[in-house]
Amino acid sequence: MLSKPVWQEEKLGKYAYIKGRIGWRGLKASEYTHDGAYLIAGNHIIAGQVNWSDCDHISMRRYLESREIALEEGDIILTKDGTIGRVAIIDKLPGLATINSTMMLIRVRSPLVPRYVYHYLTGDNFQKLVADKVSGSSIPHIFQRDMVELTIPVPSESEQHYIAEILDSIDSAIAHTSSLIAKLKHIKAGLLNDLLTRGLDKNGEFRDAIAHPEQFQDSPLGRIPKDWEITILSQEIEILHGYAFKGEYFADSPPGEVLLVPGNFHREGGLYFDKNNIKYYQGTIPNSTFLKNGDLLTVMTDLSPKTLILGRVVLLDLPFKVLHNQRIGKIVLKSPNLWNKEFLMLVMNSNRVRENIISNATGTTVRHTSPERITRNIVAKPKIQEQKKIADIIDAQNIHIRAEEDYLNKLKLQKKGLMDDLLTGRVRVDTSQKITA
Known part of the structure; x- marks a missing residue:
């Protein structure tokens, strides 16, 4: 076990050049260029790095007006206005670059190590300062004096380097896993499109409309397999409204039964519950309002600005009971032996069906649909055996994605602890590359 001498704490301004710019005095359209200096804003920061491909470019004259915030490799930048506290480090410059008026430049010198300072600014101590400023102002700012006066522990330079290497290593694992998840989701989307248009032959392979055109037919949905049926959802399902629970008995904490509300529907599918979106009901409850695992449900009201959940369908599978609240539709199959529920969920969540639901929704800030608008959609219905095979393939993809997401969450928890x-x-x-407690 290493001895633990107390680290000296120093003000960041003692060992850092810290500078922001008040404004650009109104950049004109003609001063943006295709190949001039990069102009970085807060929305260009992703996972501690600058997304250079999204940056604007400005004329050399404008760049030279602000040489005091011209970037160098090893610089740290952070957002100081609006969405404050986003931090990035400039590992490599693709060309001349500067920051806009919402950003701040931090350039450290010995005995501070840039990557150590970067990691410190992404940690809890600095982010607590950010949270305090957000809660204390309608338009939060980080001022230059805040960063100058910020105290930071200063280990030896060798220890700073090694701390940064450890955290860099786990950041790389997080970035790799995040990239893998994105690729798996992209693959799943392409696979789902093929499955819902080409289906599977008796050998479990995709049907090929070019090699075997005789296996396909023209339909209102385009070319589909010949043995698939075209049907309208109103002939296949009915959608039952939930119960109008009285708002006076709603609560944000127990006791009470959990109400299923539109806010529990996740934009990427499925349900989620956290301290900010759980609602409890403390009044009298009709027994018929409890939902059961295996119920197909859809959301008919959407408060999200981009209509991200309207019409989304989930298959209920929860370890606790939930109540069938109004604006949540329960989907009841008219011929359960002709539909696989998982397959029907895939069909109703497809881009074509949801885009049709959204385009026919009512309201502006809050969008609404109805059972009638949902069930007027036309869909393709394969034989139920093929439906199940398709659903099983997508389920296997979902299991793979969830496993990687679980691993990503573990990495993030590990990083937080480290x-x-x-x-x-x-x-x-120490320099022997061992961590000791």
Whole structure:
């Protein structure tokens, strides 16, 4: 076990050049160029790095007006206005670059190590300052004096380097896993499109409309397999409204039964519950309003600005009971032996069906649909055996994605714990590359 001498804490301004710019005095359209200096804004920061491909470019004259915030490799930048506290480090410059008026430049010198300072600014201590400023102002700002006066622990430079290497390593694992998840979701989307238009032959392979045109037919949905039926949802399902529970008995904490509300529907599918979206009901409850696992449900009201959940369908599978609240539709199959529920959920969540539901929705700020608008959609219905095979393929993809998402969450928790230990000196490192507690 290493001895734990107390690290000296110093003000960041003692060892850093810290500078922001008040404004650009109104950039004109003619001063944006295709190949001039990069102009970085807060929305260009993703996972601690600058997304250079999204940056604007400005004329050389404008760049030279602001040489005091011209970027160098190793610089740290952060958002100081609006959505404050986003931090990035400039590992490599693709060309001349500067920051806009919402950003701040931090350039550290010895004995501080840039990557150590970057990680410190993404940690809990600095982010608590950010949270305090957000809660204390309708238009939050980080001022230059805040960063100048910010105290930061200063281990030896070798220890700073090693702390940064450890955290860089886990950041790389997080970035790799995040990229893999994005690729898996892209693959799943392409696979789903093929499955819902081409289906599977008796050997479990995609049907080929070019090699075997005789296996396909023209339909209102385009070319589909010849043995698929075209049907309208109103002939296949009915959608039952939920119960109008009285708002006076709603609560944000127990006791009470959990109400299923539109806010529990996730924009990427499925349901989620956290402290901000759970509603409890403390009044009298009709027994018929309890939903059961295996129920197909759809959301008919959407408050999200981009209509991200309207018409989304989920198959209920929860370890606790929920109540069938109004504006949540329960989908009841008229011929259960002709539909696989998982397949029907895929069809109703397809882009074509949801885009049709959204385009026919009412309201502006809050969008609404209805059972009638949903069930007027035309869909293709394969034989139920093929439906199940298609659903099983997508389920396998979902299991793979969830496994990677679980791993990503573990990595993030591991990073949080490491940052708490390493950036406070609770766990010390040495040049023999061992972590000791």
